Amino acid sequence: MNPLHEHTLHQTRRQFFGSTGLRLGGAALALLAGRRAGATADRVHPPLPGFPHHPPTAKAVIYLHMNGGPSQLDTFDHKPKLADHFDKDLPATVRMGQRITTMTSHQARLPVAPSMFKFAQHGKCGMWVSELLPHTAKCVDDIALVKTVHTNAINHDPACTFVMTGSEVPGKPSVGSWLAYGLGSESNDLPAFVVLTPWWTSKAAAQALFSRMWASGFLPTKYSGVALRSVGDPVLYVQNPAGVSEDGRRAMLDTLGELNKKTYDKYGDPETLTRIAQYEMAFRMQRSVPDLVDLSKESAKVLDLYGPEVHKPGSFAASALLARRLVERGVRAVQVLHRGWDQHGNLPNDLRSQCLDTDRPTAALLTDLKQRGLLDSTLVVWGGEFGRTVYCQGTLNKTTYGRDHHPRNFCMWLAGGGVRGGQVYGETDDFSYNVADKPAHVNDLNATVLHCLGIDHAKFSFKFQGLDQRLTGVEEQKPIKELLR
Numbered sequence: 328m329n330p331l332h333e334h335t336l337h338q339t340r341r342q343f344f345g346s347t348g349l350r351l352g353g354a355a356l357a358l359l360a361g362r363r364a365g366a367t368a369d370r371v372h373p374p375l376p377g378f379p380h381h382p383p384t385a386k387a388v389i390y391l392h393m394n395g396g397p398s399q400l401d402t403f404d405h406k407p408k409l410a411d412h413f414d415k416d417l418p419a420t421v422r423m424g425q426r427i428t429t430m431t432s433h434q435a436r437l438p439v440a441p442s443m444f445k446f447a448q449h450g451k452c453g454m455w456v457s458e459l460l461p462h463t464a465k466c467v468d469d470i471a472l473v474k475t476v477h478t479n480a481i482n483h484d485p486a487c488t489f490v491m492t493g494s495e496v497p498g499k500p501s502v503g504s505w506l507a508y509g510l511g512s513e514s515n516d517l518p519a520f521v522v523l524t525p526w527w528t529s530k531a532a533a534q535a536l537f538s539r540m541w542a543s544g545f546l547p548t549k550y551s552g553v554a555l556r557s558v559g560d561p562v563l564y565v566q567n568p569a570g571v572s573e574d575g576r577r578a579m580l581d582t583l584g585e586l587n588k589k590t591y592d593k594y595g596d597p598e599t600l601t602r603i604a605q606y607e608m609a610f611r612m613q614r615s616v617p618d619l620v621d622l623s624k625e626s627a628k629v630l631d632l633y634g635p636e637v638h639k640p641g642s643f644a645a646s647a648l649l650a651r652r653l654v655e656r657g658v659r660a661v662q663v664l665h666r667g668w669d670q671h672g673n674l675p676n677d678l679r680s681q682c683l684d685t686d687r688p689t690a691a692l693l694t695d696l697k698q699r700g701l702l703d704s705t706l707v708v709w710g711g712e713f714g715r716t717v718y719c720q721g722t723l724n725k726t727t728y729g730r731d732h733h734p735r736n737f738c739m740w741l742a743g744g745g746v747r748g749g750q751v752y753g754e755t756d757d758f759s760y761n762v763a764d765k766p767a768h769v770n771d772l773n774a775t776v777l778h779c780l781g782i783d784h785a786k787f788s789f790k791f792q793g794l795d796q797r798l799t800g801v802e803e804q805k806p807i808k809e810l811l812r
Contacts, residue, residue: 372511372519372659379510379781384745384812385706386513387654388506388776389661391647391689393681394487395534395668398715398730399738401442401678404474404759405455409441409717412758413725417718421758428481430671430720431731437718439758440728443675452749459682462690468749469693469702471810472740475753475762478713478769481734483534483669486712491540491662493770493798500544500789502773503660505798507550508543508789509782513657516615520660521653522552523646527667529680534669541662545791547597552662555620555649557641619652633691636684647688651695654705668711672721672729693742706744706779708772713737717758736762739772744779747812770804778806 400406417437431437445458450467463470480486485495492499500508507519522541527533541552591599622630622637622645629648630637637644643665650661665685670677689709696702714737715730722728736755742748753765774784777798784804788795 369515370511370513371515372507372513374511375509380783380786381781383779383781384703385743385779386704387659387661388503388706388708388744388780389650389654389692390502390663391685391707391709392487392491392662392664393668393685393709393711394536394664394666395483395670396486396711396713396715396732396737397668397681398442398670398674398678399474399736400715400717400730400759401444401674402457402460402682403455403472403738403740404736404755405446405457406441406717406757406759407446408757409439412439413441414438414723417758417760421756421760423761425735426481427716428732431716431718434720437716438723439717440719440723440730443726443728450749452751454749454751459679460686462687466690466693466742469697469742470740470748471742471746471750471752472738473752473767473772473807473810474736474738474755475765476710476737476739476767476769476772477762478734478737480713481732483712483732484537486732486734487534487537487540490710490712490769492544493773493800497537497539498544499796500546500550500798501539501541501552501662502776502798503541503552503662504543504546504550505777505787506660506780506782508546509787510659510780512659514615515657517619517653517656517658518553519658520550520552520662521658522554522662522664523557523649524554524664524666525557525643525646525684526641527643527665527681528684529667529677531667531670531673531677531680533666536664536666540664545796546789547600549600552660555616557645615656619656620649622648629695632695634687637688642688643684644688644691647692648695651692651699651701654696654701655699670715670729671731673727674715674729675726696743702743704744706746706776707742708739708776709741710739710772711737714759717760733760735760741772741775741810745812746779746810750810752807752810765809767807768804770799770802771807774799774804775806775810779811 417439446455449456449464452468454467454472456464478486478489480489480495488497489495491501503520512519524536543550587599633644633648636642637648639645646663650663653661667681693707696705713732713734716733720729720731753767754763756763777784784799788797
């Protein structure tokens with residue numbers, strides 16, 4: 328038996344070509360131990376060399392994703408003239424032959440459905456906000472509202488994949504994974520990227536969430552988001568089994584690490600390093616996670632700020648407070664995904680329930696961060712994967728209507744982390760159907776997020792399948808500088 332031949336047979340294609348070039352196994356192990364050149368020796372999640380590219384205005388990001396596509400017409404895009412078009416057909420000059428989904432393409436008519444909710448101007452900036460969001464309305468002077476976000480996808484799964492990974496094609500890293508890879512985090516006891524998936528009270532059918540929305544794609548799997556559960560242990564098996572002491576667990580991990588090290592030395596698979604790092608992080612999380620999720624340590628004033636639902640594990644309120652506690656502990660990226668925003672019918676009732684779930688906690692998060700001096704260093708992003716149509720799907724009357732998917736324009740907002748609040752970017756036509764001024768592509772928003780965290784999106788890539796892959800894709804995208812201070 329030829330050991331060298333046996334070794335070659337066990338290699339993957341990627342490992343083979345990697346070993347024929349500059350195999351930096353020693354450097355990789357040094358990275359694992361936090362000894363990357365230019366990084367401090369005690370960092371579990373060190374940044375890449377040369378990162379950040381420029382002085383950041385934000386250290387962390389909290390991404391509040393309203394899964395299903397919130398209606399911009401009923402939340403932020405005020406269109407008072409639509410009242411004159413109630414139940415009239417959407418003009419062909421507005422639609423301009425643009426594709427629509429099969430859920431409404433069979434309808435004999437596309438009747439215009441104005442919002443039944445009242446709008447009012449708020450803050451010093453005078454931003455128009457729906458009555459459904461009274462708490463968020465109090466924070467508009469800290470918010471930069473983008474009314475002209477648009478996307479390539481018209482159905483949920485590709486649209487969610489797009490907004491989170493910059494591509495409709497599955498298998499790409501999420502924005503949180505990119506940030507964890509490039510910047511690491513300041514926490515040694517928690518993952519660099521954490522995901523929360525709260526429940527929703529409308530009981531309406533919701534789109535499925537796929538783990539690829541927080542996965543690392545072609546990046547090493549150590550940069551995947553870690554999803555915290557709301558029932559039982561926040562992380563499965565975070566507690567030692569009965570009869571296993573902390574010292575015993577430590578001894579077991581040390582032995583296992585030595586075995587994995589031998590495997591790495593033999594095969595050179597970088598995922599072996601990931602395995603060692605994940606075991607070590609799991610050991611650290613056994614101490615850090617119970618303290619993290621213990622909200623009883625928060626003051627009554629803070630708990631009251633988030634509302635009564637904060638006492639219910641898995642609520643959006645509890646998740647928003649956990650998001651603050653995570654960035655407070657040095658976590659780089661936190662993703663909160665709230666389902667149930669896909670209102671094809673019975674929109675007034677279901678949307679009201681969704682806003683009741685999220686409005687007060689979202690405003691509380693902004694207020695809480697601001698009071699602690701964290702809003703300046705934390706970028707908060709709110710939005711869905713697309714918007715909703717001005718025309719009705721299904722039955723239309725003054726109090727009942729539904730809306731189909733609409734990728735042409737929808738609303739997202741950013742706050743904190745170097746963003747200039749109290750502004751509205753872009754404008755839509757009178758039907759909220761097309762962009763009238765200052766379009767903002769989804770990947771322009773992603774480029775803006777990276778810019779706030781000190782990253783030049785055009786210089787941030789990873790070689791995969793012969794391409795320099797980027798979060799913002801290969802088309803020309805740019806940060807929206809008007810949003811920034």
